[in-house]
Amino acid sequence: MSGAAQIVFEGVGHSYVPPRGRRVQALLDISLQIAHGEFMALLGPSGCGKSTLLYLLGGFVRLTQGAILVDGRPVSGPGPDRGVVFQSFALFPWKTVRQNIRYGLERLGLPRAEQEERAQHFIDMVHLTGFENSYPSQLSGGMRQRVAIARTLAVRPAILLMDEPFGALDAQTREIMHEELLAIMRAQRMTTLFVTHDVREAVYLADRVAVMSARPGRIKEVVPIALGERTGPEVMKSPAFADYVEQLWNLVKTEAAQAVAGSR
Amino acid sequence: MARLILNPLRETGSILAVVLAWYWASATHLVTDFLLPTPLSVIQRIGADAMSGDLPAALERTIGAALAGFAIAGVVGTALGIAMARVRAVRWFFDPLISIGFPMPKIAFLPIFLLWLGPTIAAEITIVAFTVLFPVATAAEAGAEGIETVMLWSARSLGAREGQMLWQIVLPAITPQLLTGLQIALPIALITAIVAEMLTGSDGVGGAMLAAMRFADSPGVFAGIIEIAVLGYGLVKMMEWLRAALLRWHSETAAW
Amino acid sequence: MRNIAGGVLRWLPLLLLAAAWEAAPRLGLVSPSLLPPFSRALAAFWQLARDGDLFLNAAQSLWRLAAGLALAVVGGIGLGALMAWYRPVDIVAAPLVRSLYPMPKSALIPVLLLWFGLGDASKIALIFLGCLLPVLMSTYNGVRGVEITLIWSARSLGRSPLAVLFGIALPAAMPDILAGLRTALALSFVLLVSSEFLMAKDGLGYLISFLGDGGAYPAMFATVLAVALLGFAADRAFLLLTRRMLAWRG
Numbered sequence: 001m002s003g004a005a006q007i008v009f010e011g012v013g014h015s016y017v018p019p020r021g022r023r024v025q026a027l028l029d030i031s032l033q034i035a036h037g038e039f040m041a042l043l044g045p046s047g048c049g050k051s052t053l054l055y056l057l058g059g060f061v062r063l064t065q066g067a068i069l070v071d072g073r074p075v076s077g078p079g080p081d082r083g084v085v086f087q088s089f090a091l092f093p094w095k096t097v098r099q100n101i102r103y104g105l106e107r108l109g110l111p112r113a114e115q116e117e118r119a120q121h122f123i124d125m126v127h128l129t130g131f132e133n134s135y136p137s138q139l140s141g142g143m144r145q146r147v148a149i150a151r152t153l154a155v156r157p158a159i160l161l162m163d164e165p166f167g168a169l170d171a172q173t174r175e176i177m178h179e180e181l182l183a184i185m186r187a188q189r190m191t192t193l194f195v196t197h198d199v200r201e202a203v204y205l206a207d208r209v210a211v212m213s214a215r216p217g218r219i220k221e222v223v224p225i226a227l228g229e230r231t232g233p234e235v236m237k238s239p240a241f242a243d244y245v246e247q248l249w250n251l252v253k254t255e256a257a258q259a260v261a262g263s264r
Numbered sequence: 265m266a267r268l269i270l271n272p273l274r275e276t277g278s279i280l281a282v283v284l285a286w287y288w289a290s291a292t293h294l295v296t297d298f299l300l301p302t303p304l305s306v307i308q309r310i311g312a313d314a315m316s317g318d319l320p321a322a323l324e325r326t327i328g329a330a331l332a333g334f335a336i337a338g339v340v341g342t343a344l345g346i347a348m349a350r351v352r353a354v355r356w357f358f359d360p361l362i363s364i365g366f367p368m369p370k371i372a373f374l375p376i377f378l379l380w381l382g383p384t385i386a387a388e389i390t391i392v393a394f395t396v397l398f399p400v401a402t403a404a405e406a407g408a409e410g411i412e413t414v415m416l417w418s419a420r421s422l423g424a425r426e427g428q429m430l431w432q433i434v435l436p437a438i439t440p441q442l443l444t445g446l447q448i449a450l451p452i453a454l455i456t457a458i459v460a461e462m463l464t465g466s467d468g469v470g471g472a473m474l475a476a477m478r479f480a481d482s483p484g485v486f487a488g489i490i491e492i493a494v495l496g497y498g499l500v501k502m503m504e505w506l507r508a509a510l511l512r513w514h515s516e517t518a519a520w
Numbered sequence: 521m522r523n524i525a526g527g528v529l530r531w532l533p534l535l536l537l538a539a540a541w542e543a544a545p546r547l548g549l550v551s552p553s554l555l556p557p558f559s560r561a562l563a564a565f566w567q568l569a570r571d572g573d574l575f576l577n578a579a580q581s582l583w584r585l586a587a588g589l590a591l592a593v594v595g596g597i598g599l600g601a602l603m604a605w606y607r608p609v610d611i612v613a614a615p616l617v618r619s620l621y622p623m624p625k626s627a628l629i630p631v632l633l634l635w636f637g638l639g640d641a642s643k644i645a646l647i648f649l650g651c652l653l654p655v656l657m658s659t660y661n662g663v664r665g666v667e668i669t670l671i672w673s674a675r676s677l678g679r680s681p682l683a684v685l686f687g688i689a690l691p692a693a694m695p696d697i698l699a700g701l702r703t704a705l706a707l708s709f710v711l712l713v714s715s716e717f718l719m720a721k722d723g724l725g726y727l728i729s730f731l732g733d734g735g736a737y738p739a740m741f742a743t744v745l746a747v748a749l750l751g752f753a754a755d756r757a758f759l760l761l762t763r764r765m766l767a768w769r770g
Contacts, residue, residue, distance in 0.1 A: 060672045080678035090669035094691050094768040103687075104677035137770030148673075155677055278616040299635060357533045364534070367755030368748040369709035372725075374717065375732045376744060380554055452710065454624035459714040462629070470627065474718070477630035485630045492627035493620070500622035 005033035006071060006191045007057065007159065013065030013216075014052055026052055028216035030066070039185065039192045041206035043199065043248060045255050049217030050195045054163050057193065058084050070159065080104065083157030087164040089144040091136040097123065097147050098132040104155040122150040125187075126180065142173035146180070153184070160192045166201070175233065178204060182230050199252060203227075203244045204236060211251045221251055301483040309487040318472070323495065326468035329385050330457035330499075333392025334450070341397045342442060345404020346434060355405075362401055370395040371456055374463060383464035388457060395456045396449040403445025407438030443507045450503055454496055469495065556738040565742035573727065574746070581712060581723040584640055588647025589708050595648070596655025596704075597690070597697060603656070604663035605685050621657060625650035625707075629715050643715050643723070650711045651704035658700020662693030695769075698762045705758055709751040724750075 014027040026049040034040045042050045055061040057068055059078040068075045070082070078084075091100055101119045110118070123132055126146035136144055145165060152160065166174040182205065185192070196202050202209045206225055213220045225244055227235055235241055283303060289295055290302040297305075313319035347354040348362075374391050381387040411434065419433045461470035469491050476484025538558050545552040556564075568574040603610045603617075628646055636642035666689050674688040675681070690697070716725025724747050731740035 055672075058672065058676060060668075060675070078672065078675035080676065082676060084673060084676045086669040086673065088667065088669050090667065090673040092670065092674075092688060092692070094694070103674070107678050135768045135770055137768065151673075151677070276615060278612050278614075279619060282616065356529075357536075360531055360533050361537070364752055367706055367752050369706070369713050369751040370748075371710050371717075372713050372728065372744050372747040372751075375728050375740060379732065379737065379740075451622065451624065452707075455626045455707075455710060455714070458624050458626040459629070459717070462626075462718055473627065473630050477634055482634060485634060489627050489631060493623040496622045496624045496627075497619060 004036065006036045006038075007032075007034040007193070008069040009033070009053070009057075009066070010069070011066035012053070012056065012063070012068060014049065014056065014061070014063075015065070025216040027056075028218050030217070030219055032210055032219055032222070034191055034193060037189045037191055039194065039205060039207045041194045041196055041202035041209045042212065043196060043202045043209050043252060044212030044217065045214055045252065046197055048212045048214045048255065050197075050212050051163050053212075053217070054084075054161050054193060054195050058082055058161055080107075080155045081157055082159045082161055083152035083155065084161045085145070085148050085152050085163070085165045087167045089136070089141075089148045089168075091144055091147055091151075093136050096133045096135055097128060097139075100136070100147055101151045101154050104151060108155070118154060122154045125153075125184070126150045140173075141169050142177060145169065145177065149181075149184070153188070158191065160190045162192065162194045164195055164197070167196070167198075174201075179233070181205065197252075199245055199248045200236070203241060203248060204230065204233075209248060211248060212255070214255045220255070223248060223251075298480065298482050301486055305483045306486045306490065309483040310490065313487065319469075319491065322467055322469045322472050323491070325385075325466060326457060326461060326470060326495065327499075329388040329461070329466075329468065330392055330453055333389040333457070334396055334446075334453050336389070337393040337396035337400055337449070338446060340393070341400030341445075342404045342435075342438075344397075345401040345406075346408045346430070346438070348401070348405045349408030358401075362398060362405075366398045366402055370398070371459060374456075374460060378463065383466075385464075385466065388460040388464060388466065391460050392453050392457050396446075396453050399445045399449040399452075400442070403441045403448075404438055407441035408434060410441070411437045439510055443503075443510065447503055447507070450500060451496070454499065458492060553737060556741060560738040561742040561745070564736070564738035565746065568739055568742065574743070577722050577724050577727045578746075578750075580640075581716065581725070584643040584723065585647060585708050585712050587640075588644040588712075589651060589704065591644070591648040592651035592655055592704060592708075593701065596652045596700075597659045599652075600656040600659025601663055601685060601690060604660045605681070605689065617653060617656065621653050625711060626714055629718055632715075633719050638719055638721055643712060643720070646711050646715050647708045651708050654704045654707060655697075655700050658696050658703070659690075659693065662696025662700075663689050665696065666692040695766060698765065702755070702758055702762070705754060706751070709747075709754070713747060 009030050009032040012027060012030040013025065015023050015025045017023045030053065032040075042053065044050045052061060056063050057070075057075060059075050059082070063075065092103065095103065098119055101122055102115055105115045105118060108115075120132075123129060126149055128143060128146055128150070131139065131143065136147065139147070145168075149165070166177050169177065178201070194202075194205060203225055209223045209225060211220045211223065212218065223244070227238070227240060227244070286300070287303050290297065290300050310319065313322075344354075344358060348358055349355070371391070373394060374387075377387045377390045377394075381390060415437065416429065416433065419429055424432060457468075458470035461468040462474040465471055465475070469488055473485055473488030473492070476482075476488060541555070542558040544550050545555050545557045552560075565574075599613070603613050625646070628649055629642075632642040632645050632649075636645055663685075670688055670692055671684055674684045679687065712723070713725040713728075716723040717729050720726040724743065728740055728743050728747070731737075731743060
């Protein structure tokens with residue numbers, strides 16, 4: 001862990017009333033700190049509210065219980081300091097790859113040439129050179145998510161929020177994307193909150209993994225992952241990696257079973 | 265408790281506001297009574313027409329003509345659409361006619377029907393049916409085209425005969441799309457029926473309204489607008505209710 | 521060669537229909553006063569075109585159509601977007617919109633004639649009021665249906681809510697909006713012709729009733745056909761525009 005906490009969740013809760021039914025307490029009393037430059041994975045069964053927690057930090061969902069501080073200031077609405085990547089890519093389908101990536105830059109008041117240059121830099125970084133003028137509908141799932149990542153990184157957010165970003169991709173593409181994300185992180189360290197239900201993904205990418213319980217969602221345990229610098233997928237073959245996976249899987253397993261039972 | 269008062273107010277607030285604005289504009293003589301009669305005079309007119317039996321008779325006439333045309337086109341259009349989907353020769357002949365006719369303003373043909381049938385209810389029914397036929401046939405054809413082959417095969421392998429297939433498989437399967445077509449056609453059918461009435465000078469609500477305008481009887485004109493608005497609302501709601509009742513097996517959520 | 525043959529085969533039913541139209545009165549199956557032969561309708565049409573009557577009235581009608589539609593498009597998209605974007609506007613306006621939406625708009629013809637007279641204003645107002653709600657509803661539903669992550673993404677890229685409405689929500693809702701505009705276009709023809717039938721001094725609808733009243737049936741049939749084809753052509757042109765605007769859908 002390097003430096004003081006950049007993101008602080010303090011007693012955060014969230015409840016909502018479904019269209020027909022009683023109030024549901026989705027999140028309860030969540031306290032968590034994420035340090036500068038730290039990669040935190042949020043692991044839990046589906047429906048445990050982990051995405052909601054990310055939406056609260058993103059400022060998309062209004063916070064009513066507890067406090068969320070970023071650099072000591074409470075979150076109020078979305079902002080370019082917190083870049084977001086969604087599972088559904090959320091690309092603007094009527095804009096080309098280049099136009100998508102430039103969208104966030106247009107606001108910055110940069111000269112046109114500099115915008116183009118910066119957009120190109122990020123297009124190259126995610127290996128989409130040659131696809132600048134393609135529409136999202138013409139790209140594969142993996143390529144679309146690269147565009148989304150480039151679009152988010154191009155405005156240089158201090159914090160990166162990723163909501164199951166690789167959940168819609170096939171297994172092979174997902175592994176390639178893991179390596180690309182790690183490479184990006186090596187080049188430009190960002191404080192990251194990464195929501196996933198994939199245990200191996202969490203162990204492979206994160207510095208620490210926060211495991212959440214099912215309804216109401218709480219932080220069950222925070223597990224530091226000490227695997228050193230990830231230099232390639234070989235780490236996954238190490239005994240230490242297997243131990244972490246087993247430890248986290250045991251934590252998640254009971255919750256997942258409860259979630260399935262609860263949803264019946 | 266506050267909710268019990270506030271929610272209905274919210275639901276009707278804007279409608280109340282319009283009525284109040286109307287009342288205010290006519291009460292202060294911002295515009296003349298001729299251009300905007302007072303709400304009270306209009307309501308009195310509706311009440312008087314309802315009591316005298318004129319209004320029920322007019323509604324019966326209008327609804328009768330509109331629904332008769334609607335029903336005829338519903339049956340013919342459904343049959344035509346299914347036949348187009350299943351018989352090549354039928355499709356060959358009707359496909360260009362339907363695809364050209366669908367976006368045409370069918371109301372333009374009204375003077376031709378008036379020439380043929382005179383200013384009668386038959387002309388009104390014919391123009392409504394002619395208007396509704398195209399969307400219904402298109403919807404039925406699209407629905408019948410979309411039936412999965414495996415569904416037909418499994419019905420056949422369960423021993424269904426051709427006649428049974430039509431009633432037990434094809435018609436239920438195309439019902440959602442057919443209803444969508446009917447729902448699209450209904451507002452245009454009503455618009456057409458009202459205009460046709462105005463042109464034939466019938467005793468329906470539309471005809472009465474145009475007569476009121478000719479006699480510069482503005483409460484009568486405004487009463488007509490309200491009656492027709494309520495009529496349209498009622499028929500559209502009935503159609504929605506029919507859809508919900510017929511499609512209980514279908515997994516669709518109600519949109520407003 | 522095969523394409524030409526296929527095209528002929530596809531449109532042969534229309535030719536057959538025209539041939540039947542020509543033959544029926546000539547063979548005495550129907551009275552020529554009720555159905556003048558197709559060739560006579562064409563000749564009458566040619567005469568109308570040469571006299572200029574057709575174009576003068578068509579220009580008048582198209583101007584009313586364009587003005588009414590333009591107002592409805594601006595008003596409908598604007599109000600629909602505001603309702604979808606700002607909850608208070610929605611709460612206030614929704615009941616009114618919901619209760620007026622199913623009203624058969626031809627009921628407005630008499631009152632608009634009362635208010636605005638026989639000229640352009642009453643027709644433009646009718647088309648505006650008639651087409652406003654379909655455009656408004658499709659915009660409202662379209663904007664409401666935009667995937668929320670698109671809006672969140674734009675907001676987290678630093679754009680203001682208003683910039684997101686215009687830059688993201690409205691373009692994303694464009695397929696729905698264009699579908700609503702197509703409905704409005706068809707409706708505008710119906711309302712235009714209806715009101716010109718009932719009361720007007722010019723316009724294509726007026727021309728049809730004028731010719732019918734004067735017993736000039738071949739010309740009346742020709743003009744009816746011309747109006748119908750105009751509506752068809754407008755729809756096809758709009759479809760082409762739609763396809764171009766939505767090319768990004770791939």
